[in-house]
Amino acid sequence: MKTTILSLITVLGVAFVGLSACAKDSRTESLPEGSRQTSAMTGNEQVVKLEVTADGFVPASFKVRAGQPVKLIVTRKVERTCATDIVIKELKISAPLPLHKAVELNFTLDKPGKVRFACAMDMIAGEIVVE
Numbered sequence: 001m002k003t004t005i006l007s008l009i010t011v012l013g014v015a016f017v018g019l020s021a022c023a024k025d026s027r028t029e030s031l032p033e034g035s036r037q038t039s040a041m042t043g044n045e046q047v048v049k050l051e052v053t054a055d056g057f058v059p060a061s062f063k064v065r066a067g068q069p070v071k072l073i074v075t076r077k078v079e080r081t082c083a084t085d086i087v088i089k090e091l092k093i094s095a096p097l098p099l100h101k102a103v104e105l106n107f108t109l110d111k112p113g114k115v116r117f118a119c120a121m122d123m124i125a126g127e128i129v130v131e
């Protein structure tokens, strides 16, 4: 019994490593030549982490660069909140935010300016500053 569990863990571990290797490969391949050196971390992609806490969206304001892909990772940390969804009207994005589950939103904002995001009822809100 013990060995079965151990081998299962090993299989899962290998599968996980395999998956993340695949993800890494495809991302590297999709990048145009030359951009690999300019940004060592994640290519041109901008990764922003957003949380829903008792204070609402945290941070309520963050900056991104225009014309470059954004990976917004939103995690709702509190059970009692109005913000069980995130809505970004300008991008026609509306996504449920399950408790303690990281939700990934991928988009690119081309024009500099401010883009509002909010809960489904548009009460708790924040803004993306595009520069």
Ligand SMILES: [Cu+2]
Pocket: 082, 083, 119, 120, 121, 122, 123, 124
């Ligand atoms: Cu709300």
